[in-house]
Amino acid sequence: MTENEIRPARALWGYLTGTRWILAGLLALELLAHAASLVEPLIARWVLDEMEDPDRVLTPVLVLIGIAVAGLVLAWISTFLLERTAQRVVLKVRRNMVNKLVHTRVDVVEQHPTGDFLSRTGSDTTLLEDTATGPLVSAASAPLALVAALALMATIDPTLLGLVVLSLVATGFAQRRALYRVGDASEEAQEHIGRMTGVLQRALTAFRTVKASGTERYEERAASDEAERAYRAGVCGARAEATVEVVSMAAVDIMFLVVLALGAAKVVSGDLSLGDLVAFLLYMMYLADPIEDITHAATSLAEGMAAVKRIEQLRSIPHEEPSHERQPAPAFTPNGGIRFENVSFGYPNRPLLRDVSLEIGVGLTVLAGPSGAGKTTMLSLVERFVDVDRGRVTLDGVDLRELNRAELRRRLAYVQQEAPLLGDTVRAAALYGVPDPEHADLEGALRSVALHTWVAGLPRGLDTPVGERGVAVSGGERQRLAIVRALLRGADVLLLDEATSQLDAVTERTVLHTISGHARAHPVVVVTHRLSIARHADQVVLLVDGRVQAVGEHSELLRGNAMYRSFALLDKASIDENAFPARS
Numbered sequence: 187m188t189e190n191e192i193r194p195a196r197a198l199w200g201y202l203t204g205t206r207w208i209l210a211g212l213l214a215l216e217l218l219a220h221a222a223s224l225v226e227p228l229i230a231r232w233v234l235d236e237m238e239d240p241d242r243v244l245t246p247v248l249v250l251i252g253i254a255v256a257g258l259v260l261a262w263i264s265t266f267l268l269e270r271t272a273q274r275v276v277l278k279v280r281r282n283m284v285n286k287l288v289h290t291r292v293d294v295v296e297q298h299p300t301g302d303f304l305s306r307t308g309s310d311t312t313l314l315e316d317t318a319t320g321p322l323v324s325a326a327s328a329p330l331a332l333v334a335a336l337a338l339m340a341t342i343d344p345t346l347l348g349l350v351v352l353s354l355v356a357t358g359f360a361q362r363r364a365l366y367r368v369g370d371a372s373e374e375a376q377e378h379i380g381r382m383t384g385v386l387q388r389a390l391t392a393f394r395t396v397k398a399s400g401t402e403r404y405e406e407r408a409a410s411d412e413a414e415r416a417y418r419a420g421v422c423g424a425r426a427e428a429t430v431e432v433v434s435m436a437a438v439d440i441m442f443l444v445v446l447a448l449g450a451a452k453v454v455s456g457d458l459s460l461g462d463l464v465a466f467l468l469y470m471m472y473l474a475d476p477i478e479d480i481t482h483a484a485t486s487l488a489e490g491m492a493a494v495k496r497i498e499q500l501r502s503i504p505h506e507e508p509s510h511e512r513q514p515a516p517a518f519t520p521n522g523g524i525r526f527e528n529v530s531f532g533y534p535n536r537p538l539l540r541d542v543s544l545e546i547g548v549g550l551t552v553l554a555g556p557s558g559a560g561k562t563t564m565l566s567l568v569e570r571f572v573d574v575d576r577g578r579v580t581l582d583g584v585d586l587r588e589l590n591r592a593e594l595r596r597r598l599a600y601v602q603q604e605a606p607l608l609g610d611t612v613r614a615a616a617l618y619g620v621p622d623p624e625h626a627d628l629e630g631a632l633r634s635v636a637l638h639t640w641v642a643g644l645p646r647g648l649d650t651p652v653g654e655r656g657v658a659v660s661g662g663e664r665q666r667l668a669i670v671r672a673l674l675r676g677a678d679v680l681l682l683d684e685a686t687s688q689l690d691a692v693t694e695r696t697v698l699h700t701i702s703g704h705a706r707a708h709p710v711v712v713v714t715h716r717l718s719i720a721r722h723a724d725q726v727v728l729l730v731d732g733r734v735q736a737v738g739e740h741s742e743l744l745r746g747n748a749m750y751r752s753f754a755l756l757d758k759a760s761i762d763e764n765a766f767p768a769r770s
């Protein structure tokens with residue numbers, strides 16, 4: 187066995203922790219069932235030997251019936267337990283995968299196709315269900331049953347047994363290659379199913395764009411191409427599986443015929459009694475069962491191992507939380523805040539922030555600058571979605587990398603650029619991630635961003651469904667609901683990434699007042715292209731090409747920085763005194 191085969195086998199063994207005793211019990215039951223079947227030919231011989239005496243034949247017949255009934259009861263119990271155990275194993279693996287996924291790093295999730303994650307968690311684990319218990323028990327019990335049957339056959343006629351063993355070994359060799367093909371084909375099929383899910387997931391997420399671009403056919407083709415590749419791999423696997431099965435069946439048939447011919451000759455020559463030949467042939471027929479079980483177990487395990495490989499790849503994604511983090515975080519002091527100290531950061535093969543130093547205290551800080559300058563990345567560093575390459579970012583003087591990540595994030599409220607809504611209803615979306623939703627002033631927060639009248643007009647008020655991904659809500663409403671959620675978190679620091687970009691001027695004015703009010707007691711960082719808010723900022727940071735080009739008040743930058751002035755001129759509201767009242 188190569189390391190590539192041993193690793194998934196070891197992983198599968200790991201999944202069985204906690205259910206191994208049940209499996210051992212099931213194995214015992216299975217062996218009992220096999221033992222019962224093994225005794226049957228002996229009793230059949232007993233029946234044949236007693237045929238001439240009707241009084242004595244009744245006992246072996248009754249024993250035969252008793253064994254058959256006991257076999258059926260055992261079969262029911264073991265089938266049920268096998269299924270239940272398989273479900274438990276799959277549940278455990280799914281929980282573990284979900285845990286891995288939600289606790290992994292942001293960059294891992296953002297760089298990996300979502301559909302593939304979904305497919306591994308859903309469809310690969312379903313495949314595991316067929317492997318987790320039944321084939322494993324068969325793989326352990328069937329060979330034992332086979333050996334026991336062979337041992338009993340040896341007591342009848344060693345020459346005939348030699349023939350049978352030879353045939354079995356030859357069969358195993360003939361099936362080997364086909365079994366590898368079953369595993370490879372299954373892995374390939376699952377790979378394509380993952381890609382198909384990815385294509386569909388992407389298309390359905392941007393469904394309006396797909397419709398408006400008239401690209402339904404393109405997306406359809408992309409998804410059905412992947413479905414077809416999965417089908418082709420599946421057919422290839424089915425072919426290999428059929429080969430494995432037929433080789434087994436042929437082996438059993440050929441063995442039976444050869445033994446029958448040779449055995450009959452031996453009976454004629456007087457080397458073997460008729461009863462012995464019948465018993466040997468019954469064992470031959472009995473052998474068909476464990477051989478079929480081994481064949482099924484081998485093909486199921488080949489498919490299961492392919493699924494385990496893909497599950498393990500997902501389970502090996504890195505966890506976000508390094509162990510060295512200190513906890514708890516120091517208490518927030520009003521004079522504290524965030525500080526970037528000579529920070530440099532780059533994405534793989536793409537240097538971005540260069541020697542950024544910046545102090546963000548209580549008050550409103552606006553991060554402005556051209557697209558791609560690194561503004562969102564600066565917020566990502568504060569949230570520790572990514573970590574600095576050089577320098578450090580501190581909160582209240584403590585390096586963020588020394589803080590417990592969960593504790594750090596509890597102290598931050600963040601609205602990401604697309605302001606997605608999570609939660610089924612308006613209420614759930616507004617209270618998502620709020621630590622004490624019972625006591626949150628939802629009404630007041632909605633009023634502060636001018637959403638209260640909108641909510642009052644909804645058919646079911648706060649309990650109105652927002653639709654998947656919040657599509658039943660307009661862009662501006664979504665952004666304001668996201669701001670409500672951030673405000674209600676009661677965090678020390680508020681981070682807003684383009685959170686007002688879809689608001690009309692009047693609504694924006696109300697929201698900016700709320701944000702400015704919040705900034706009187708908290709550090710608030712706003713990333714924006716719309717400089718209307720900059721007039722009210724305590725400091726505006728102009729970030730260009732990953733460097734801080736200028737820091738100052740809006741009016742200072744207007745006077746002293748040509749690039750900022752050109753941005754502001756294009757955004758008339760930022761220099762129009764009447765756009766909304768200036769900061770008092």
Ligand SMILES: Nc1ncnc2c1ncn2[C@@H]1O[C@H](COP(=O)(O)OP(=O)(O)OP(=O)(O)O)[C@@H](O)[C@H]1O
Pocket residue numbers: 293296533534536538555556557558559560561562563564
């Ligand atoms: N996860 C990532 N992996 C690789 N490159 C990234 C990643 N995230 C952002 N970038 C790149 O880093 C640069 C800065 O991105 P960032 O989102 O920080 O800019 P920004 O100033 O917020 O831009 P915008 O104003 O357009 O939102 C961009 O060129 C972007 O392509």
